[in-house]
Amino acid sequence: MGAGVNAQQTGGSPRGAGLLSSLLRRQVRGLKFGAGLTVVLVMLALSLTCDFIAPYPEEGRGIAPPDARDRILLPPSTDHLFGTDSMGRDLFSRVVMGTRSALMQILIVISASLAVGLFVAVLSAYFRGVVEMVVSYLTELFMSVPAIVLALAFAIAVGRGLITVISSLVITWWSWYARITHIYARGVVEMDYVTLSRLSGLSPLKIVWRHVLRNVYPPVLVQAITDMGSVLLEATAINFLSLGVPINSPEWGVIMYEGKDVLVTAPWVTIFPGLFLLVTALGFSLLGDSLRESLDPRLRRKWRLWF
Amino acid sequence: MPLSLNYLAKRLLWSMLVVVGVAVLSYLIIVLSPGDPAVKWAGNPRGANASLAIELARKELGLQDPIYVQVPRFVVNVLTGNLGLSIFYKQPVFPVITSNLTSTLELLLITYLIAIPTGVLLGYFSAVRRGSRVDDFIQQLGVLLANTPTFWLGSALFLVLVTHEIPSSGRVDYVLAIETGFQSITGFYLLDSLVQGNLRVFLDVLVRLLPPALAISVYPMGLMIRVVRTLVTEVLLEDYIRVSVALGVKKRRILWTFTLRAVMPGVIQLSGIAFAYSLVDAMVVESVVFGRPGLGRLLIDALNSSDFRIAIGLIVVVTVFYLVVNTLADVVQALTDPRVRL
Numbered sequence: 001m002g003a004g005v006n007a008q009q010t011g012g013s014p015r016g017a018g019l020l021s022s023l024l025r026r027q028v029r030g031l032k033f034g035a036g037l038t039v040v041l042v043m044l045a046l047s048l049t050c051d052f053i054a055p056y057p058e059e060g061r062g063i064a065p066p067d068a069r070d071r072i073l074l075p076p077s078t079d080h081l082f083g084t085d086s087m088g089r090d091l092f093s094r095v096v097m098g099t100r101s102a103l104m105q106i107l108i109v110i111s112a113s114l115a116v117g118l119f120v121a122v123l124s125a126y127f128r129g130v131v132e133m134v135v136s137y138l139t140e141l142f143m144s145v146p147a148i149v150l151a152l153a154f155a156i157a158v159g160r161g162l163i164t165v166i167s168s169l170v171i172t173w174w175s176w177y178a179r180i181t182h183i184y185a186r187g188v189v190e191m192d193y194v195t196l197s198r199l200s201g202l203s204p205l206k207i208v209w210r211h212v213l214r215n216v217y218p219p220v221l222v223q224a225i226t227d228m229g230s231v232l233l234e235a236t237a238i239n240f241l242s243l244g245v246p247i248n249s250p251e252w253g254v255i256m257y258e259g260k261d262v263l264v265t266a267p268w269v270t271i272f273p274g275l276f277l278l279v280t281a282l283g284f285s286l287l288g289d290s291l292r293e294s295l296d297p298r299l300r301r302k303w304r305l306w307f
Numbered sequence: 308m309p310l311s312l313n314y315l316a317k318r319l320l321w322s323m324l325v326v327v328g329v330a331v332l333s334y335l336i337i338v339l340s341p342g343d344p345a346v347k348w349a350g351n352p353r354g355a356n357a358s359l360a361i362e363l364a365r366k367e368l369g370l371q372d373p374i375y376v377q378v379p380r381f382v383v384n385v386l387t388g389n390l391g392l393s394i395f396y397k398q399p400v401f402p403v404i405t406s407n408l409t410s411t412l413e414l415l416l417i418t419y420l421i422a423i424p425t426g427v428l429l430g431y432f433s434a435v436r437r438g439s440r441v442d443d444f445i446q447q448l449g450v451l452l453a454n455t456p457t458f459w460l461g462s463a464l465f466l467v468l469v470t471h472e473i474p475s476s477g478r479v480d481y482v483l484a485i486e487t488g489f490q491s492i493t494g495f496y497l498l499d500s501l502v503q504g505n506l507r508v509f510l511d512v513l514v515r516l517l518p519p520a521l522a523i524s525v526y527p528m529g530l531m532i533r534v535v536r537t538l539v540t541e542v543l544l545e546d547y548i549r550v551s552v553a554l555g556v557k558k559r560r561i562l563w564t565f566t567l568r569a570v571m572p573g574v575i576q577l578s579g580i581a582f583a584y585s586l587v588d589a590m591v592v593e594s595v596v597f598g599r600p601g602l603g604r605l606l607i608d609a610l611n612s613s614d615f616r617i618a619i620g621l622i623v624v625v626t627v628f629y630l631v632v633n634t635l636a637d638v639v640q641a642l643t644d645p646r647v648r649l
Binding site: 140144150156157233256263278289 | 336337347453587
C-alpha cells in the first residue's frame with residue numbers, strides 16, 4: 001500500500017464495496033436515531049397509559065390485595081407475564097408503572113439542572129470577575145461530590161423519598177451543564193453584537209437572555225438528552241440502595257431492591273426491571289448521540305487513511 | 308519540566324477549598340434540614356439514654372454558639388479528622404473508613420486492569436477499521452456497555468455463579484484463610500497473600516474479586532472504547548502520520564508505536580476521571596450484591612443506624628479521592644504528553 005494511492009477510498013473497505021458500505025453506514029446512523037426515538041416514544045406512551053395497560057393497576061402501585069398471599073413468587077406465565085414478586089403482586093404491572101416514575105425523575109432532574117446550569121454559567125461568563133470565580137468554585141465543588149453519598153446524607157438528615165433522589169441529583173448534576181455552557185458562553189460574550197447591544201443600553205439580563213443564552217443552549221441541550229440515560233441509571237442506583245423512593249413504590253430500583261433477597265429463587269423480579277432500565281437508558285443515549293452527530297459537522301467529516 | 312510548582316500549589320489550594328466547601332455543605336445539611344440537629348447528630352436515639360445522648364450531641368456540635376462560630380469549628384474538626392465516634396461502630400469515623408477503603412480500592416484496581424486494556428484495544432481496532440462492520444459492532448457494544456446498570460449486571464453474574472456453586476460472596480473464605488494462616492497486613496488481600504506465598508488464598512481472593520470487577524468495568528470500558536476511537540482517528544489524520552507513510556515507515560510501526568504513544572496521555576486522563584466514577588459504582592455493587600466489606604457496606608450501615616458522622620466521613624473521603632485521582636491524572640498526562648504544560 002503506497003502513500004495516498006487509496007486516498008479516495010473511504011474508511012478502509014475495498015473500493016467496489018465503498019458505495020454499499022457508505023449506504024449501510026447511513027442506514028446504521030438512521031437506525032440509531034430511529035431505535036432511540038422508538039424506545040423513548042414507547043416509554044413515554046407506556047408512562048401515559050400504564051393505568052390501562054397494566055393488568056393489575058392496584059398491584060402495580062404497590063398495594064397487595066388480600067388474596068395475593070396465595071401467589072407469591074410465581075414464575076412468568078400467561079396470567080402474570082413477568083411472574084409475581086415476594087408479596088404476590090403482578091410484576092408486569094409494577095414494571096410498567098415504573099416507567100412513569102422513571103420518566104418523571106429524568107425530566108425533573110434534567111430540566112432543573114439544565115435551567116440552573118445554563119443560567120449560572122451564562123451570567124458568570126457575562127459578568128466575569130468575582131461572579132465568575134465564585135461560579136467556577138461552586139461548579140468544581142459540586143462536580144467533586146457524588147450524588148449517591150449526598151443522597152445518603154439527605155436520607156439520614158431529611159428522610160427518604162422522591163425529594164431525596166431529585167435534590168441530590170440536581171445539586172450535583174447542574175455543575176456539568178454549567179461547565180459546558182461556560183466554555184461556549186465565553187466565546188459568545190466576546191462577539192461584537194454583544195458589545196454593540198451593551199453600547200446600545202440594553203440591560204444585562206436582556207442581553208444574556210436574548211443574545212447569549214440563545215446561542216449557547218443547543219449543544220448543551222443535546223448533551224442533556226444524552227445524559228438522560230445516565231440520570232436514570234444513577235437515580236435507580238440510589239433507589240436500589242433504598243436511599244430514595246420508599247419501599248413498595250413502582251420504581252425499577254425499588255423493585256430490584258426487593259428482588260435481591262429472593263434473587264436465587266425468583267430471578268425474574270430482578271431481571272425484568274433491569275431490562276427495562278437498560279433499554280430506556282440505551283434509547284436516550286442513542287437519541288442523544290445521533291443528534292450530536294447531526295449537530296457537530298466535525299463528526300460527519302469524510303475520513304481517509306493514508307495507507 | 309512540563310510541570311510548574313506554581314501550578315501544583317494552585318491546584319492544591321483549590322482542592323483544599325473544595326474540601327472545605329464540602330465540609331460546610333454537609334454541616335448545612337444537618338443544621339438547615341427540618342428537625343433538631345442534635346437529635347440527628349446523635350443518630351435518632353431511642354430508649355432510656357436517649358435524652359442523655361442528645362444533650363451530648365448538642366454539646367459536641369456546640370449549637371448554643373452563633374452559626375458563624377459553628378461552621379468554622381466544624382470545618383476544622385473535619386479537616387483534622389475529628390468527627391467523633393461513629394454511632395454504629397463506636398469507633399472514630401476516619402479509621403473505620405480507611406480500614407474499609409482498601410477493600411474497595413483493591414476491587415477498583417482489578418476493575419481497571421480489566422477495563423482499560425480491553426477498552427483501549429477495542430477502541431483502537433474500531434478506529435483503524437473505521438467504516439467497516441467490525442467498527443459498527445464495536446461502537447454498538449460500547450454504547451451498550453456504557454448504559455448497562457452495574458447493579459443489574461452484578462446481580463445477574465452473582466446469580467449465575469451461585470447456581471454453579473462457585474464462591475462469590477465476601478472477600479475471602481475465612482475458614483481457608485485461618486487454615487493456611489493467612490494474615491492481612493496492608494489490607495490488600497491479593498498483595499498480602501502473594502507476599503506470604505499463600506497461593507490458595509490468592510486464588511480464592513481473585514475468584515471472588517473478578518465478578519464484581521467485571522460488573523463495574525462495563526462503564527469505563529464503554530467510555531474508553533468511544534473515546535479511544537475518536538483519539539486514534541484524530542491522530543491518524545495528523546500530518547506526521549502522513550509524512551511517515553510517505554517515508555515508507557512500516558504500517559505496523561505507525562499504528563502500534565506512533566499512534567499508541569500519541570493516544571496514551573488522553574487515555575490516562577480519561578482513566579482518572581472514570582476511576583472516580585467507578586468508586587461510586589463499586590459502592591453500589593460490592594456490599595449489596597456481593598456482600599463484600601468496603602465503603603458500600605459503610606453506606607448501608609450508616610443508613611440503617613442513621614449514622615450521620617459516617618455519612619459526612621464518606622462524603623469527605625470520596626471527594627478527596629476524586630480530587631487526588633484527577634490531579635494525579637492531570638500530572639501524569641502532563642509528564643507523558645509534551646504538548647501539555649501545566
